[in-house]
Amino acid sequence: MMHYQAGSGDSMSDSSLPADKHELRTDFLGRSVVLAPSRSARPHDFEPHVPAKKSDAASCYFCPRNEHTTPPEIERVGLDGAFRAPPARGSPQTSEWRARVFPNAYPAFSKTFSKAYGVHEVVVETPDHSKTLSQLDEAGFSRWLGLLARRLRAHEKDRKLKYTVIFKNEWAAAGASLEHTHTQLVGMGLVPATIKREQKLCKSSCPFCLLSVDDKFLKIIEDGPFLAMAPYAPRFNHEVWVVPRAHTASLVDLDETAITALGRTVRSILRAQDACLNYPAYNLIFHVAPLREKNFHFHIEICPRIGQWAGFEMGFDMQMNSVRPEETATLYKDWLRANP
Numbered sequence: 274m275m276h277y278q279a280g281s282g283d284s285m286s287d288s289s290l291p292a293d294k295h296e297l298r299t300d301f302l303g304r305s306v307v308l309a310p311s312r313s314a315r316p317h318d319f320e321p322h323v324p325a326k327k328s329d330a331a332s333c334y335f336c337p338r339n340e341h342t343t344p345p346e347i348e349r350v351g352l353d354g355a356f357r358a359p360p361a362r363g364s365p366q367t368s369e370w371r372a373r374v375f376p377n378a379y380p381a382f383s384k385t386f387s388k389a390y391g392v393h394e395v396v397v398e399t400p401d402h403s404k405t406l407s408q409l410d411e412a413g414f415s416r417w418l419g420l421l422a423r424r425l426r427a428h429e430k431d432r433k434l435k436y437t438v439i440f441k442n443e444w445a446a447a448g449a450s451l452e453h454t455h456t457q458l459v460g461m462g463l464v465p466a467t468i469k470r471e472q473k474l475c476k477s478s479c480p481f482c483l484l485s486v487d488d489k490f491l492k493i494i495e496d497g498p499f500l501a502m503a504p505y506a507p508r509f510n511h512e513v514w515v516v517p518r519a520h521t522a523s524l525v526d527l528d529e530t531a532i533t534a535l536g537r538t539v540r541s542i543l544r545a546q547d548a549c550l551n552y553p554a555y556n557l558i559f560h561v562a563p564l565r566e567k568n569f570h571f572h573i574e575i576c577p578r579i580g581q582w583a584g585f586e587m588g589f590d591m592q593m594n595s596v597r598p599e600e601t602a603t604l605y606k607d608w609l610r611a612n613p
């Protein structure tokens with residue numbers, strides 16, 4: 274009878290089955306994952322480097338001096354860090370900005386679409402084509418989150434909009450079609466089912482409020498108003514959640530100090546992730562309250578896209594992952610201790 278050659282450290286039993294390290298977990302959201310640790314999923318041991326971008330600044334729609342190639346600007350952060358209304362229609366858009374918001378040139382939703390009413394906006398967080406989000410300083414993170422909160426406040430004024438989806442696809446493997454780092458906001462007349470489910474949970478005793486004392490959710494950062502944790506049943510290898518300690522509905526409920534604190538926590542996790550996993554493609558997803566609603570506990574999911582979802586994941590809303598959250602928590606905590 275043939276036996277597979279076990280890798281160093283992983284002993285195979287005589288029955289050719291891997292050691293009994295696999296574990297099926299289901300969390301309070303009903304998400305199930307089978308953790309099937311394998312050595313191949315270990316992060317690499319080389320110095321991380323930012324992958325080279327294929328496009329250059331001259332041909333990039335999102336770079337300074339190409340402002341005329343995007344739809345007319347909605348808002349910007351000037352060089353002095355102040356939020357600015359767009360220039361009057363017809364007058365040129367200057368290149369003096371630190372962050373910029375404009376409508377998506379290929380919108381999924383628009384106020385002119387009778388059957389898909391909504392808005393689809395792009396936030397460009399930095400004029401620097403070569404930078405990743407994790408390379409922005411703390412002020413850059415405050416500008417980014419501040420702009421998102423301002424857009425949500427603007428969307429709240431339109432009663433036909435019920436929800437604004439906010440997400441970031443970093444690198445092509447996470448779905449980014451343009452390499453210049455950016456975030457998208459999609460406002461629509463529907464509350465996504467995922468959010469409705471979480472809203473229902475928040476109505477009784479909010480499970481997100483209990484996360485700070487739930488040892489199954491492994492804390493990576495817990496010294497401020499925002500916790501960063503490796504979730505109990507991660508949908509992706511090295512997934513991290515950022516959750517406010519207090520029951521807080523959305524970004525619109527944060528003052529400037531809280532925005533800065535949230536930015537600091539998200540920045541730490543992205544720095545650790547990019548250093549430990551060598552700038553992986555990832556999705557960063559905001560689960561915030563429906564527009565104008567106040568009973569919700571917002572949270573951010575940061576999901577590296579190292580493996581690919583296949584039939585098991587696509588068809589059954591269950592995941593197979595090879596990295597235990599314990600590994601992620603230790604990896605990131607150690608890195609953050611060495612690189613504060």
Ligand SMILES: [Zn+2]
Pocket residue numbers: 329330333334335336401402453
């Ligand atoms: Zn660019």
Ligand SMILES: [Zn+2]
Pocket residue numbers: 475479480481482483519520521569570
């Ligand atoms: Zn809560």
Ligand SMILES: [Zn+2]
Pocket residue numbers: 471560572
């Ligand atoms: Zn959620």
